[in-house]
Amino acid sequence: MNVVKPPTLNALTAIRAFTAIEIMIFHFGDPHDFGPFACVVDGGYVAVSFFFLLSGFILAYNYAPKMDARRFSLGQFWSARIGRLYPVFLLGLAISYQMLEQEWHAHTHAMFWAGAVLTPLLMESWQPVLATFWSTPAWAVSVEISLYLAFPLLLKISLPRSVRKLVAVFTGAWACGLVLPLLYIWLQPDGAGVPNRFSSGEWLRALKFMPPEHIFTFFCGIVLARIHSARQWSHTLRAWTAVIGALGCYGLLLLAYRTQTTLPLYPVMHEPLMVPFYSMLIFGMAAPHWLARLVGNRAFVAVGEASYCLYILHFNIWLLLHNEQVLRRVHLQRYDPWISYAILLMVAMLAYRMVEEPARKLLRHRRVAV
Numbered sequence: 438m439n440v441v442k443p444p445t446l447n448a449l450t451a452i453r454a455f456t457a458i459e460i461m462i463f464h465f466g467d468p469h470d471f472g473p474f475a476c477v478v479d480g481g482y483v484a485v486s487f488f489f490l491l492s493g494f495i496l497a498y499n500y501a502p503k504m505d506a507r508r509f510s511l512g513q514f515w516s517a518r519i520g521r522l523y524p525v526f527l528l529g530l531a532i533s534y535q536m537l538e539q540e541w542h543a544h545t546h547a548m549f550w551a552g553a554v555l556t557p558l559l560m561e562s563w564q565p566v567l568a569t570f571w572s573t574p575a576w577a578v579s580v581e582i583s584l585y586l587a588f589p590l591l592l593k594i595s596l597p598r599s600v601r602k603l604v605a606v607f608t609g610a611w612a613c614g615l616v617l618p619l620l621y622i623w624l625q626p627d628g629a630g631v632p633n634r635f636s637s638g639e640w641l642r643a644l645k646f647m648p649p650e651h652i653f654t655f656f657c658g659i660v661l662a663r664i665h666s667a668r669q670w671s672h673t674l675r676a677w678t679a680v681i682g683a684l685g686c687y688g689l690l691l692l693a694y695r696t697q698t699t700l701p702l703y704p705v706m707h708e709p710l711m712v713p714f715y716s717m718l719i720f721g722m723a724a725p726h727w728l729a730r731l732v733g734n735r736a737f738v739a740v741g742e743a744s745y746c747l748y749i750l751h752f753n754i755w756l757l758l759h760n761e762q763v764l765r766r767v768h769l770q771r772y773d774p775w776i777s778y779a780i781l782l783m784v785a786m787l788a789y790r791m792v793e794e795p796a797r798k799l800l801r802h803r804r805v806a807v
Contacts, residue, residue, distance in 0.1 A: 443498055447733030448722040449491065454740035456484040457747040460574075461781060465755050465774060468694075476694035477687065482634055485577050486708045487715050488748075489651050492581060493658020494665075494719055496588055501662060504592050511589060518585050520800035523559075525746050525793050526578055530557065533572045533753040535760070540570055565639065568646035573752045576646050583648035584655045591659055600667050607660045611712050614653030617644060618704040632703045645707055654709045661716050665723055672726035679721025679728055685714035740782065746793060747785035754784055 462471075463481020471478050503509040541549050544566075552570035555561045562568050562579035569576055597603055627638025644650055689711060693702045702710070722729050740747075757763075758777060764770040 446723050447738050448729035450741035451733045451737035453744040454737050456487050457744035459484045461751045464752060476690040479694050480690040483706055483711050486654050486711060489654045490658040490712055490715050493655040494662045497659040497662035516800050520797045522578055524796040525749055528792055529572045529749040536571050562646050562648055565642035565646050574748055580648045580651050591656055596663050603660055603664045607657055610653050610656045614709040617650055621704045622701045631701050633697050650708055654712055657712055665720055672724055675721045675724040676726045676728045678717050682714045682717025682721055743785040743789035746788040750785055751781045754781055
C-alpha cells in the first residue's frame with residue numbers, strides 16, 4: 438500500500454523563523470527596545486514549548502499515515518531525526534569550546550566530567566544541574582531526543598476518530614501538563630517569592646529542563662495532527678483560528694509581562710499554559726488560505742528552514758563575537774545589537790546549507806543504497 442507524502446506546510450516553517458528569532462532576541466535583547474512587543478521579547482522562553490508542540494504535530498502529520506498503513510520504519514525515522522539534529526548540534530559544541538573552561542570552574546570535577554559525557558550523548562536534560570552545560574540552548578535538543586524515543590509508542594495509542602473526543606483527549610493531556618507547574622507554585626519548593634525568568638533553584642530547573650514535563654505538550658501536538666486530518670475544515674475557519682491563536686498568545690504574554698512581580702505565572706507560562714493558543718495558531722496555519730500564503734512566503738520559509746541552526750548556534754556565536762570584540766575591531770559596534778542579529782541569521786542560514794542539508798542528504802542516500 439503506497440503512502441502519499443503529505444503536502445509541505447510552508448506557513449508553519451515560516452512561523453518557526455519568527456519563533457527562533459524570538460528566542461535569540463530574548464537571550465540578547467532589551468524588551469524595552471521593542472515597544473508593544475516588549476512582552477513578546479521578555480516572554481521568549483515560551484517559544485521552546487511551541488517547538489515541542491510543533492514537533493509532535495509535524496511528526497504525526499508525516500508519520501501517522503505510514504503507521505496507519507503499517508509502513509512506519511523505525512530505522513528511517515531515527516536516521517532522519519539524527520541526520521537533522523546531530524551534525525549541527527556537534528557544530529554548536531565545537532563553537533562553544535570556550536564554555537568548557539567556565540564549566541570547569543563552576544562545577545565539581547565529578548560533575549564536570551558527567552556533563553562532558555552526558556552532553557554529547559544528548560542526555561544532559563535528565564540532570565537539571567547540567568541541563569545547560571557547555572551549550573546553553575542544547576538542553577531542548579536533549580529533551581527532543583527523549584520525545585523522539587517516546588514518539589513511536591505515543592503514535593501507537595489508539596485515538597478516537599470523533600473530533601469532540603479528540604479535543605477531550607487534547608484537553609486532558611494539556612491539563613496533565615499543568616499539574617507539576619501548579620504544584621510548584623503551590624508548594625514553592627525553592628523558597629518564597631514570585632518566580633520569573635531570572636529565578637533559579639533545583640526544583641525549578643527540574644521543571645523547566647527535564648523531559649517528563651514536556652511530553653504532554655508533545656503529545657498535544659500528536660493529537661492536534663489527528664484533529665487536523667479528522668475532517669475537511671473550511672479555510673475561513675482556519676484563518677480565523679490562526680488569528681485568534683496569535684492574539685491569545687500575545688494576550689497571555691502581555692499579562693505575564695505586566696504581572697511578573699505579583700503573579701507567579703512563570704512556571705505555567707514556561708510550560709504549558711500557551712499550548713491551547715499555540716495549537717490554534719498551528720491548526721489555523723496548516724491550510725492553504727490567504728494568511729498562510731502571506732506568512733509562508735519564500736523569505737520567511739528560508740529563515741524557517743534554518744531555525745534549528747539559529748536556535749542551537751546563536752547563543753555561543755553571540756558570546757564569541759562579543760568576547761573577542763569582533764564588532765569593535767571592524768568598527769561596527771555602533772550598530773549593535775542589530776548587526777549581531779543579522780550576523781547570527783546569516784551564520785544560521787550558511788550552517789543549514791553547508792552542514793544540516795548535506796548531512797541529511799548523505800544519510801538519505803546511504804539509506805537508499807542499503
